[in-house]
Amino acid sequence: MVEAKSSPRDPVATPQPVGGLLSPHQTGTPLIALDGVTKAFPSGDDVVVVLHGITLSIFTGEMVAIIGASGSGKSTLMNILGCLDRATSGTYLIGGRETGSLDPDELAKLRREHFGFIFQRYHLLSELTSIGNVEVPAIYSGVTPAGRVARASMLLTRLGMADRLEYPPGKLSGGQQQRVSIARALMNDANVILADEPTGALDHASGEEVLAILTELNREGRTVILVTHDMAVARRANRIIEISDGRVVSDSPVDHSTDAPVGGQAAEAMSAATVTASQGGLHAWRAAFDRFGEAFKMALMSMRAHGLRTFLTMLGIIIGIASVVAVVALGEGSREKVLAGISNLGTNTLEIFPGLNYGDLRSGKVQTLKLADALEIARQPYAAGVAPTVTLSTTVRLGSLELSAQVNGVGAEYFSVKGTQLAAGQYFTDNSVTHMTQEVVIDDNTRAALFPAAKLSPVGQIILIGKVPATIVGVLQKQLTGFGNSTSLSVYLPYTTVQARFTGSSTLRSILLLVSDDTDSTLAEQAATKFLIARHGVLDFFIMNNDDIRQTITATTDTMTLLIAAIAVISLVVGGIGVMNIMLVSVSERVKEIGVRMAVGARRSDILQQFLTEAVLVCIVGGILGIMLALLAGQIFAALGSSFTFVYSATSIIGAFAVSTLIGIAFGYLPARSAAQLDPVVALERE
Ligand code: ADP
């Protein structure tokens, strides 16, 4: 026999005597009691009244046919009976309980636990197999996946569909589809079967089988309500209620004494199906998790079904996320690179230049900084070391080649503090500075100009700088700073050599001041400024504090990153709107599916969850692809030997992931809610 699975809080079961709702006996309380039920549909400014005060009672265990001409209101009545729709006025009691005050979720619970629907057009979900379709009601009632599959295949097997378990509806005949829908109606062990023209789309033989199954289900004790316009079908019931123009015009029992015996194989098979409801119930949170899993599966299925559309929708998210991650990585990369260049100088380095700013410096005519300044500053308590530099322009010559170059007179420590890299040879030393040696370090541009044959190492060669011969001791690597590619040639000599052999003067291009460890660089900057003003009488120099440079660069790159990231965020929002748009399309395309799910007992939250999951999934997958694209871009740039460096931070990647999830939730919510708020009967009728 059918098992009761009503909880004590069940609005139907509570007032029932033991066995009440499911009792095969006609006790005092009818299972279904309509009193003066009317239904009116708004039609323009008017209303069309379809049901005019229907009053009838149906008792547990009855098999009732509702017959009437097309358009007489049978389906409207059936939808009210099945709690898919509400009466406009009048009362509808199920097991003595008023249904008018139940909220949509309570109605869904009633449909889920007590009603099984069989429709003329089957209303199967085309993307699911037979088993998948039969399982759906049990997903919403919280049966374990294993329990669902077992019961669905048992029901289908009993209905003669054992060899069609994995077929999608499109590959089944009408009669077979109707059997699947009968199995679905029985999945939650419904005690009331509502069949609206169940044979209307079937050939005679299939129709007979379906009717035989319904008769058998009634014999098991289920209440069967059958809607038809065909008297031959109606006569299979034990009672016929005829309606015409929304009114009950007759209600009479059927005398079966003269009937020929009926009941085919299917019906006999069904008798054994007397469903030992093997519903392994789940804990509430497990059930919720399971429903989420199902929503996830459905989301994947629908994404796959509309692959191209899903991908195009995702593209907005992919591009948005990829650009956010890439831009942040690029910004971080260039910042680190610039800072790495500066950090060789240490925080405690000041650079003193003549003139008032870089504009003055470039003119080359400001000669306010002298060697004496450097020597004096070196004596100050905050100075740990001083490296004067001198520059001048002259020619370098090798054989017949003669090119103009910038000659830099520097200290030996210059290279390490500037962070230059050697391609060949070595730097000159403090000793070279002391002895004014004619040793020269050339940059890559000079090497390329003087020694185009790359294989030949220029170390040891002698070149003429101006009129002074100098031995090449080292070659610098190509500079890859972010400051543009200079094509000018630079050579480096000990500053003592430059002063002695070239300028003869004591004018300096700059003084590199290493501040002692125990002094703050800002304080040292102030002290040095004071000291030099005292010496010169005027402010005719400026000091670059590497700390300031670092801060300026950090601030600049941060601003840039923020700016570009803001643009990327705008593109993400646009992507999100695309997702919302497509989700709205998806909802409107799948209104029917939503109706079917609601008919078998899906709560509004289940529908909301399903569409929200789909939107979030599209965005998360888009986000992951976007992150991968950004990582790939970094790889490609690196492989191409580009000077762009990508430094990916976990924060930006996790942030991008979170943002794409949020976009899915934010832009998926509206379409999902519009799906969840659909009226089940409206949804079901949508073509
Ligand atoms: P039956 O199932 O008996 O053929 P229905 O119950 O489907 O009839 O419909 C009865 C009448 O109600 C028809 O005239 C139909 O046009 C009208 N009707 C049904 N649903 C709606 C609706 N949502 N809005 C307006 N009129 C409706």
Ligand code: MG
């Ligand atoms: Mg109808």
